[in-house]
Amino acid sequence: EEVMSSNFIHTFIDEDIAEGGQYEGKTVHTRFPPEPNGYLHIGHAKAICIDFGTAEKYNGLCNLRMDDTNPTKEDVEYVDAIKEDIKWLGFDWGDRFYFASEYFPQMYDYAVELIKKGLAYVCELNAEQMKEYRGDLKTPAKSPYRDRPIEESLDLFERMKNGEFEDGKMTLRAKIDLASGNFSMRDPVIYRINHMAHHKTGTEWCIYPMYDFAHPIEDAIEGITHSLCTLEFESHRPLYDWVIANISAPAKPRQIEFARLGINNTVMSKRKLRQLVEEGYVNGWDDPRMPTLCGLRRRGYTPESIRSFCEQIGVSKVNSTVEYGFLEHCLRNDLNDRANRIMAVIHPIKLVITNYPEGKTEEFTVENNPNHPEDGERTITFSRECYIESEDFMEEPFRKYQRLYPGNEVRLKSAYYVTCTGCDKDENGNVTTVYAEYDPESRGGDTPDGRKVRGTIHWVDANNYVPAEVRLYDNLFTDPEPDTGDKNFLDYINPESLVVLNDCKVEASVKDNPHTHYQFMRLGYFCTDNKDSSKDHFVFNRSVSLKDGFKK
Ligand code: ATP
Ligand code: MG
Numbered sequence: 120e121e122v123m124s125s126n127f128i129h130t131f132i133d134e135d136i137a138e139g140g141q142y143e144g145k146t147v148h149t150r151f152p153p154e155p156n157g158y159l160h161i162g163h164a165k166a167i168c169i170d171f172g173t174a175e176k177y178n179g180l181c182n183l184r185m186d187d188t189n190p191t192k193e194d195v196e197y198v199d200a201i202k203e204d205i206k207w208l209g210f211d212w213g214d215r216f217y218f219a220s221e222y223f224p225q226m227y228d229y230a231v232e233l234i235k236k237g238l239a240y241v242c243e244l245n246a247e248q249m250k251e252y253r254g255d256l257k258t259p260a261k262s263p264y265r266d267r268p269i270e271e272s273l274d275l276f277e278r279m280k281n282g283e284f285e286d287g288k289m290t291l292r293a294k295i296d297l298a299s300g301n302f303s304m305r306d307p308v309i310y311r312i313n314h315m316a317h318h319k320t321g322t323e324w325c326i327y328p329m330y331d332f333a334h335p336i337e338d339a340i341e342g343i344t345h346s347l348c349t350l351e352f353e354s355h356r357p358l359y360d361w362v363i364a365n366i367s368a369p370a371k372p373r374q375i376e377f378a379r380l381g382i383n384n385t386v387m388s389k390r391k392l393r394q395l396v397e398e399g400y401v402n403g404w405d406d407p408r409m410p411t412l413c414g415l416r417r418r419g420y421t422p423e424s425i426r427s428f429c430e431q432i433g434v435s436k437v438n439s440t441v442e443y444g445f446l447e448h449c450l451r452n453d454l455n456d457r458a459n460r461i462m463a464v465i466h467p468i469k470l471v472i473t474n475y476p477e478g479k480t481e482e483f484t485v486e487n488n489p490n491h492p493e494d495g496e497r498t499i500t501f502s503r504e505c506y507i508e509s510e511d512f513m514e515e516p517f518r519k520y521q522r523l524y525p526g527n528e529v530r531l532k533s534a535y536y537v538t539c540t541g542c543d544k545d546e547n548g549n550v551t552t553v554y555a556e557y558d559p560e561s562r563g564g565d566t567p568d569g570r571k572v573r574g575t576i577h578w579v580d581a582n583n584y585v586p587a588e589v590r591l592y593d594n595l596f597t598d599p600e601p602d603t604g605d606k607n608f609l610d611y612i613n614p615e616s617l618v619v620l621n622d623c624k625v626e627a628s629v630k631d632n633p634h635t636h637y638q639f640m641r642l643g644y645f646c647t648d649n650k651d652s653s654k655d656h657f658v659f660n661r662s663v664s665l666k667d668g669f670k671k
């Protein structure tokens with residue numbers, strides 16, 4: 120089964136393979152390099168599908184590499200979560216799991232190699248001066264340290280490593296081209312001093328390589344053939360190639376860039392997601408409103424729906440924003456196929472069938488999924504009292520209302536025809552109980568005389584049900600683009616993004632499979648909450664509504 124259809128990346132790889140050269144006899148080898156400073160989100164899923172999917176397509180390999188060269192904000196908690204999410208999506212890195220920090224010694228050696236070749240120097244300009252010197256100037260002034268003797272740079276770089284200097288005192292810079300039209304080629308910093316403990320290497324290092332220097336080295340050490348990354352690195356590619364060309368690299372990987380994924384009505388940057396968590400706007404990284412993979416999983420997204428989404432949005436060179444509705448569309452399609460249909464009532468009122476014998480219970484056999492007869496049948500019970508949705512009854516119906524109202528006959532799904540005879544109300548005028556009479560001849564939902572009813576409503580046996588809490592979710596942000604321009608995304612939080620219903624009545628069959636996806640008939644797709652739901656207290660999350668608002 121092919122995971123990814125063709126795209127421009129595959130065209131490049133096909134050309135590389137056809138040309139032979141450095142790719143002669145090589146296995147296509149990619150990597151997914153998350154920085155372990157947060158949980159993965161749906162944007163990462165796109166990158167994962169591209170990195171692992173491309174390797175699968177070419178019968179190649181894909182490494183999982185923690186890009187942990189920056190000591191700030193990194194944490195082992197994230198490492199485990201990242202692995203779990205990738206496995207959940209259905210991808211496998213085999214035994215090729217690495218930490219970029221394992222390569223600090225080689226990176227240091229390559230930096231020394233550059234100094235010795237006269238291609239790097241220790242610079243003592245501070246950040247502000249450096250900015251000024253490199254600036255937007257047509258003819259940038261050169262650093263007074265650019266031509267210092269190789270021996271001096273070697274000595275200073277070693278002393279930087281030995282901890283003799285404080286943060287910011289000096290940097291190691293590649294000597295490339297101060298007049299380059301490409302900013303990243305104007306003698307970029309490749310090492311900086313940072314006296315900060317690292318989650319893997321502790322205090323062993325107090326100098327850390329910059330991403331643009333570290334990443335090509337990581338790729339080369341692992342024998343990556345194609346280093347797939349997002350578009351913002353396109354202008355850094357000359358530097359990537361420069362590093363590979365000027366060190367004695369064990370391999371010559373090729374960087375190819377693709378567009379980042381953005382989705383409407385949400386934010387995607389880890390910094391913003393962390394802020395939502397830390398400032399309590401959501402209940403953790405796995406809050407079902409979050410675009411994180413753990414949040415989507417908890418919401419009821421299946422790995423198949425996410426992979427199908429990533430496949431369908433395609434791979435391009437142009438950044439664009441995808442409608443949230445399209446992600447929902449992909450989930451709905453998958454659940455339509457996969458989810459058993461059951462009945463649940465989320466705004467219950469009682470329906471009493473006055474001509475049905477007291478104390479009697481009967482059983483009906485119903486299909487689990489009309490799309491898949493092979494998914495079998497189950498038994499539901501029926502008795503004199505059941506719950507129906509309060510909105511399925513109106514004492515005074517509006518025009519064309521076809522559900523229950525006094526004198527009207529409807530079908531109770533899979534059970535009987537009933538005709539409404541009246542209702543009780545409390546002192547505020549709210550309906551508390553609806554009364555009806557059933558037609559015993561209509562068992563199963565049809566009558567011998569073949570008469571039709573306009574309305575079919577769902578119900579749950581009031582003598583046999585599971586009480587449940589149901590959580591209804593909506594967009595986390597009211598603005599489709601909450602973080603564009605100078606907007607503060609926190610100003611657009613949707614106060615109604617979570618509605619909790621505490622008095623729901625769910626078909627008793629859910630007791631037998633506590634962790635699964637359902638279609639609550641007429642209400643939407645739901646799943647048991649993977650954290651808070653238990654046999655003693657069922658909690659269901661609405662994954663997605665039934666109605667597909669997405670227009671292609
Ligand atoms: P953020 O800005 O959210 O922190 P990042 O790019 O710094 O994202 P990394 O952990 O470095 O996050 O990302 C790992 C890989 O996932 C990178 O190759 C990156 O390009 C890719 N990636 C991250 N976000 C997206 C996105 N929205 N769409 C596609 N790929 C993404
Ligand atoms: Mg990054």
Ligand code: MG
Nearest residue numbers: 154156389390
């Ligand atoms: Mg980042």
